[in-house]
Amino acid sequence: MHDIRTIRENPAQFDAALARRGLAPLSSEILSLDxxxxxxxxxxxxAQAxxxxxxxxxxAAKARGDEAEFERLRALVAEKKxxxxxxxxxxxxxxxxxxxKLLWVPNSPLDDVPxxxxxxxxxxxxxxxxxRALNFKPLEHYQLPAVQGGMDFATAAKLSGSRFVVLKGGVARIHRALAQFMLDLHVTDHGLTEAITPVLVLPEAMFGTGQLPKFAEDSYATTNGWWMIPTAEVTLTNFVAGEVWDESALPARLTAHTNCFRSEAGSAGKDTAGMLRQxxxxxxxxVTICRPEDAIAEHDRMVKCAEDVLEKLGLPYRRIVLCTGDMGFGAQKTYDLEVWLPGQDTFREISSVSTCGQFQAxxxxxxxxxxxxxxxxxxxxxNGSGLAVGRCLIAVLENGQEADGSVTLPEALHPYLGGKTRLVDGALV
Structure with missing residues (x-):
C-alpha cells in the first residue's frame, strides 16, 4: 500500500508511476478524499474539546447552585456528545x-524497470x-515414453476435474527429490531458514501480501472464511504482520515447501496439455524481510539462489526483467527465470523474484x-520461487530425454534417488 504522505508531497510523481503501468492519474481523487x-x-x-x-x-455550575446554568450546560454536553x-x-x-481506495492501487516501479x-x-x-543438440524430435514431458503411467491425468480428472495430475512411481519420486534438493540447497548453501507453514490462512494474510481484494478470483476460499494460499509468500511474509522486530533480526531469509492453489482465472484454453498450468x-x-536500504542487494541475492538450483541441475535458462506492463501488483521490480523446454522449443517461466519495497509491510x-x-x-x-517443483520436473524430464525414450537424470538428484540415474518406462534404474 502507498504512503499517503508521499502522495501528498509529490502527487505528480505518484501519477507518473501509475502512467508507467498504463493507469490513469489518481492523486487528485485520493488527495480530495484525504x-x-x-x-x-x-x-x-x-467538538471533543x-x-x-x-x-x-x-x-462548577452545580457547586455554585446555579441550577439554570447547570441544566443548560448539561444539555450542551449531551448535544456535543x-x-x-x-x-x-x-x-x-x-x-x-x-x-x-489505496488497497487497489499497484506498487510504483523502480526507475530502472523498462x-x-x-x-x-x-x-x-x-x-x-x-x-543439448538432439538428433531426434524432442517430445513434451507428458508424451515421453519414460513418463507413461507415471503422469496420470485421467485419474486426476476423475478425482478433481481438469488441471490436476496424479504422479506415480519413478515420476513421483523425482518430483519429491526435486523439492528435497531445493530445500537442502537453500538451507545449507544459501543460509535460508526452513519453515513449515499452513496452507489455509485468514483473509488478513491475503490482504497483507496483496492477493486481496483485487485478485480474489485467482484464489480459493473455504466456506468458513479461510483462503488457500497461492504461494508460501503469503505465510512467510506475514510472519512480520502487526509486529515490530529488532533490527538485529534482519534480514530474515526464509524458505518453505508447500502445496499452492490457484484458480487460473482468465487462463481458459491456455497450457491445457500436460502439467504446466495446474x-x-x-x-x-x-521470502526475505529486511531494511529498505538492503532490498536491492537482497533482490540480487535471491535471484542467484534460484539460478543456483537451475545450474546445479544443468538446466539452461535465461533471466529477464519484467517491463512495467507485465509486473505483478505488489512488485517494484521483478526478474523472471525461464527454463529451456526442448519439447516446446522455447523458454518458459520457472521462477519469479520480486522486490516489493515497503508496499506489503x-x-x-x-x-x-x-x-x-x-x-x-x-x-x-x-519473494521468489526457488523453484516451482512441477515445472522443474517438466524441465528435468524434457532436457534429459534420450532417443530411446528414457530420461537421463541430473547428477545432483542421484543421492536423493538412491543412486538411480535414469527413468525408463516409469521406473527408476
Missing part, C-alpha cells in the same frame, strides 16, 4: 474509504547453459526498530 478525512478528524477533535470544556463547567459521535463516525468512514505494455516488451539480460502444485518459496503493518533509536520503520519484503 483532505475530507483530515477535516472530519479535526472537526471531531474540536468543546464537550470536555462544557463537562468541566457542569460541575452526539455531535462528536457523528463526526467520529464520519472520520472513520472516510478513513476506511481512503484505505480501501517501460512496456505487456510481456512482449520484457528484456532478456542473461543466459546460462546451452540446450490448480494445485508444489513450490519451494523464498504497510498493508500488514510490519515494522522494525532501528538499532540507532528512533521511531519504528516499515520493513521491506521480497
Amino acid at each position: 483532505e475530507a478525512r483530515r477535516a472530519a478528524i479535526h472537526a471531531a477533535e474540536t 468543546d464537550q470536555n470544556a462544557a463537562s468541566k463547567q457542569v460541575g 452526539a455531535e462528536v459521535g457523528a463526526m467520529q463516525a464520519e472520520a472513520a468512514r472516510l478513513d476506511t474509504e481512503l484505505r480501501d 517501460d512496456g505494455a505487456d510481456e512482449a516488451e520484457n528484456v532478456e539480460i542473461h543466459r546460462w547453459g546451452t540446450p 490448480h494445485q502444485f508444489e513450490k519451494v518459496e523464498m 504497510r498493508r500488514m503493518n510490519g515494522r522494525y526498530k532501528p538499532a540507532a533509536g528512533g521511531k519504528p520503520e516499515f520493513v521491506a519484503t521480497l
Whole structure:
C-alpha cells in the first residue's frame, strides 16, 4: 500500500508511476478524499474539546447552585456528545474509504524497470547453459515414453476435474527429490531458514501480501472464511504482520515447501496439455524481510539462489526483467527465470523474484526498530520461487530425454534417488 504522505508531497510523481503501468492519474481523487478525512478528524477533535470544556463547567455550575446554568450546560454536553459521535463516525468512514481506495492501487516501479505494455516488451539480460543438440524430435514431458503411467491425468480428472495430475512411481519420486534438493540447497548453501507453514490462512494474510481484494478470483476460499494460499509468500511474509522486530533480526531469509492453489482465472484454453498450468502444485518459496536500504542487494541475492538450483541441475535458462506492463501488483521490480523446454522449443517461466519495497509491510503493518533509536520503520519484503517443483520436473524430464525414450537424470538428484540415474518406462534404474 502507498504512503499517503508521499502522495501528498509529490502527487505528480505518484501519477507518473501509475502512467508507467498504463493507469490513469489518481492523486487528485485520493488527495480530495484525504483532505475530507483530515477535516472530519479535526472537526471531531474540536467538538471533543468543546464537550470536555462544557463537562468541566457542569460541575462548577452545580457547586455554585446555579441550577439554570447547570441544566443548560448539561444539555450542551449531551448535544456535543452526539455531535462528536457523528463526526467520529464520519472520520472513520472516510478513513476506511481512503484505505480501501489505496488497497487497489499497484506498487510504483523502480526507475530502472523498462517501460512496456505487456510481456512482449520484457528484456532478456542473461543466459546460462546451452540446450543439448538432439538428433531426434524432442517430445513434451507428458508424451515421453519414460513418463507413461507415471503422469496420470485421467485419474486426476476423475478425482478433481481438469488441471490436476496424479504422479506415480519413478515420476513421483523425482518430483519429491526435486523439492528435497531445493530445500537442502537453500538451507545449507544459501543460509535460508526452513519453515513449515499452513496452507489455509485468514483473509488478513491475503490482504497483507496483496492477493486481496483485487485478485480474489485467482484464489480459493473455504466456506468458513479461510483462503488457500497461492504461494508460501503469503505465510512467510506475514510472519512480520502487526509486529515490530529488532533490527538485529534482519534480514530474515526464509524458505518453505508447500502445496499452492490457484484458480487460473482468465487462463481458459491456455497450457491445457500436460502439467504446466495446474490448480494445485508444489513450490519451494523464498521470502526475505529486511531494511529498505538492503532490498536491492537482497533482490540480487535471491535471484542467484534460484539460478543456483537451475545450474546445479544443468538446466539452461535465461533471466529477464519484467517491463512495467507485465509486473505483478505488489512488485517494484521483478526478474523472471525461464527454463529451456526442448519439447516446446522455447523458454518458459520457472521462477519469479520480486522486490516489493515497503508496499506489503504497510498493508500488514510490519515494522522494525532501528538499532540507532528512533521511531519504528516499515520493513521491506521480497519473494521468489526457488523453484516451482512441477515445472522443474517438466524441465528435468524434457532436457534429459534420450532417443530411446528414457530420461537421463541430473547428477545432483542421484543421492536423493538412491543412486538411480535414469527413468525408463516409469521406473527408476
